Every structure is written in C-alpha cells, then in structure tokens.
Amino acid sequence: MTTAKIFTLLLALLSLATEASALPSFPQVKSAHHRSDALILDRHNDVIHELRIDKAGRRLDWTELKDISPFLVKAVLYSEDRHFYEHAGVDWKAVGAAAVGRLFGSKKRGASTISMQLAVMLKTGTAHKGRKSIRQKWDQIEAARELETIWKKEEILETYLNLVSFRGELQGIAVASRGLFDKEPSGLDDRESCVLAALIRSPNARSTDVGRRAADLATSLSPQIGHA
Secondary structure, eight states: OOHHHHHHHHHHHHHHHHHHHTOOOHHHHHHHOOOSEEEEEOTTSOEEEEEEOOOSOBOOSOOOGGGSOHHHHHHHHHHHOTTTTTSSSOOHHHHHHHHHHHHHTOOOOOOOOHHHHHHHHHHHSSOOOSOOOHHHHHHHHHHHHHHHHHSOHHHHHHHHHHHSEEETTEESHHHHHHHHHSSOGGGOOHHHHHHHHHHHHOTTOOHHHHHHHHHHHHHHHOHHHHTO
8 A cells, every 4th residue: 555545544643632622512402402492481591482492393301211111222232223222333244234335226215323323413513314324324434432431321312202203303313202192201101102103214204103013012012002
C-alpha cells in the first residue's frame, strides 16, 4: 500500500472516530429532554392551561425504564432487536441476512439494532427508515458500537423508548401510552404493549396492518394472548 493510500485510510478512520465520539452522554440527553407543552399554573400550583411550545412533536416528561410495562419492553425487544443484550451494538447475523436478502431481492427484516436506531436519533433528531447506502449503514454501525462503549444497555433502551416515534407526532412512550390508551406506561397490558411495539416499525401504517402485526407479535410472545 502506498503512503498516499495509507494517509487517506487514516483520515477516513479518524473521520469516523470523530463522528462517533460526537455522541452525547446519557445524562446530557435526559436533561435536555422536555415536554412539548408548557404548563401554566395558578398560585396553588394547579394547571390552568397547557401551551404548545414545540411544534416538532408531542412529548411528555421523561419516563424511566422501571416505570414502563415489562411486557411493553419485552414486545419492543422481540420486534426490534431480539439479541439486544447479547451484542455490542451490531447484530452481525442480522446484518449478513439482510445483505443476502438485499442481494437476491427478498424481503428480509431489517438489521438495525436498537443501538443503531438510537445512534441515528441522537445525531439527526429522527430515526430514518428505509434503505441506506453502504456508507450510511457503516456510519450507523460505527456510531452504535461507540454508543455501547459509553452507555449502559438500560440507558440505551430507556432513551430509545423516550425518543422513538409511535404514531403521527407522538414521540416517546409516555405520550403514546396516554394519547392512545389513556394510561400510564406502567399500566399497559399485553395487547396494548403489542400495538405500541408494532407501531415502531411503521408509525403511520394503516390500522388494519398495525392490528395484524400486533396480533402476530402477541402470538409469538404468548400464544394464549393471540388466541384469547
């Protein structure tokens, strides 16, 4: 390899490392999170009006992982990243299967782990769906691997559930749970959890498609739920 090629390779690696290292810390992300509506209180601290201050999406206060239905967490992991606690940011088996599927034109499930999806959210403010170029996918992989070296698994999962879009402008599990089911995230039952997990893959899909996907997920997780 020539000196010029070595120098070019080093610059490329340095660029990737710099880009990945730009990821914020968990405390930074959590402290920067805010509601989309400001609460106007009277002198007794009772809410008298809610004022929309962020038009980008609807969000409520941050929800800790311990305050989210365990079945919702289970459903999301099964749907989005079944080997979340086993990999270091990248599910290489899924990447290989997706690459083969893309090569032969078959419809394989995506290979983006929760860490990869979160890395995109932290860098761009949104989770980009659809196919990505090889360079975009590699950047996502590098960012996810970096994320896993500075964040704990529980921090990644908690942040993902607070930032991911569920339906329309509903961002985060708190507003999705209350907006769609009028419940706290901790009170979601099995079927409601499956509906929310199904929405992550395609937030604006038709209701019939979401229902079918949720039913399939319920059957996979607990046959008695799917046939009740």
